[in-house]
Amino acid sequence: MKYSFKTVLSILTLAGFAFLTIHSFDANYLGNSIKKIFQHPVLLAAVLMVYFLSFCLKAAAWKLYLNGKAHFSTCLIGILYSLLINHLLPIKVGDLVRAKIASTREPMLKDDEAFHSVVVLRLLDMFCLVGIAMIGLWALKVQFRFPLWLLMISSFISLLVLFTVHHYAPIFLNKHIQLFKKAFSGKKGLFIIACTFLSWLLEAGILYGTVMMLxxxxxxxxxxxxxxxxxxxxxxxxxxxGIGNYESFLVFALTLFGFPVKEGYTIAVVTHALKFVVSYIAGAVVLLLYPISFNTMKEWIKVRRVREK
Incomplete structure (x- = not known):
């Protein structure tokens, strides 16, 4: 039911993107916007550097969470591999490779600890994003209300998943709760949250800079x-x-601030293109620094996905 619901929402989002493209795509307007971007090489380089630094902060948060069992270089390589794979494949399986790289490169780190850390930090990412969105709604006085039915369904699914894990795998759940408590205890926990939160502030720099250049x-x-x-x-x-996804949600968000749909669509396309460029360049670098064969990555993904079923 969970995956069917997600699939329906995904298809509806893509349908919305198709509608936006039919009504808002203008090759000349887009071409002129791209020319404007390259007329500001220094600002463009700064924007891309800030975007890259956001992943360095994510790597720092992951290193802290792993409590000395992994080097910063391992965490950054894993995150950049994940970024590359998620920009190459239609499904988000980059985190599986990210976790496996960590446990393979670091002898003190077990597979389950690596996967646990990735899941927890992904949840922390989502909490930070939701928190930022809530703060933004209040501070910017955005006139928008979340549908009550969506909140109820999300809450129901979350409680159902938690109850199922607690009922069928209490030892597994307790083990990972203890790992979670250990990682977030004291000042270290605050640093992990701060690094994650700041990483999302830096990532927003690519949108801010793109709008500025345009x-x-x-x-x-x-x-x-x-x-x-x-x-x-x-x-x-x-x-x-997330082609189509990204553009649809960003156009929606920009219209809340008075951007015409055509302008918002162009900003979304240009911004997303810049993110693709960074993911491919960074991916090429980590492939050279720590090459992994396609067959090895495929095996890692296949084995882990079978275990999760």
Whole structure:
């Protein structure tokens, strides 16, 4: 039921993107926007660097969570591999490879600990994104209400999953709760949360910078809010890099700040293209630094997905 619900929402989102493309795509307008981007090489380089630094902060948070069992380089390589794979495949399986890279490179780290850490930090990502979105709704006085039925369904599914795991795998659940408590105890936990939160602020820089280069008007706080809404919508990804997903959610977020749909659509396409460029360049670098064969990655994904069923 969970996957069927997600699939329906994903298809509806893609249908919305198709509608936007039919009514808002303008090759000349898009081409001129891309020319404007390259007329600001220094700002473009700064925007891409800030975006890359956001992943460095995510790697720092992961290293802290693993409590000294992994090096920063391992965490960064794993995250960049995950980024590349999620921009190549229609399903988000990059985290499986990310976790396996960590446990393979670090002898002190077990498979289940690596996968546990990735799941927890992904949940922390989502909490940060939702928190940023809530703060944005309040601070920016955005006129929008979440559908009550969506909140009820989400709460029901979350409680059902938690009850199922507690009933059928109490030892597994208790073990990972203890790992969670240990990781987030004291100042270290605050640093993990701070690094994760700041990483999403930096990631919003690519949207803020793109709008600036296109001579648009969007505050940094509004950029952070729009980016958070957009990334949260990526849970519905069924295309490489969330093509269609990303654009649909970002256009929706930008219209809340008065952007015409055509302008919002162009900003979304350009911004997403820049993210693809970074993911492929960073992916090429980590492939050279720590090459992994396609067959090995396929085996890691296959074995883990079978275990999760």
């Amino acid at each position: 001579q648009g008007d969007l505050s940094f706080l509004a950029s952070v809010f729009a980016n958070s809404v957009t990334i949260a919508g990526q849970v519905l990804q069924i295309t490489p890099g």
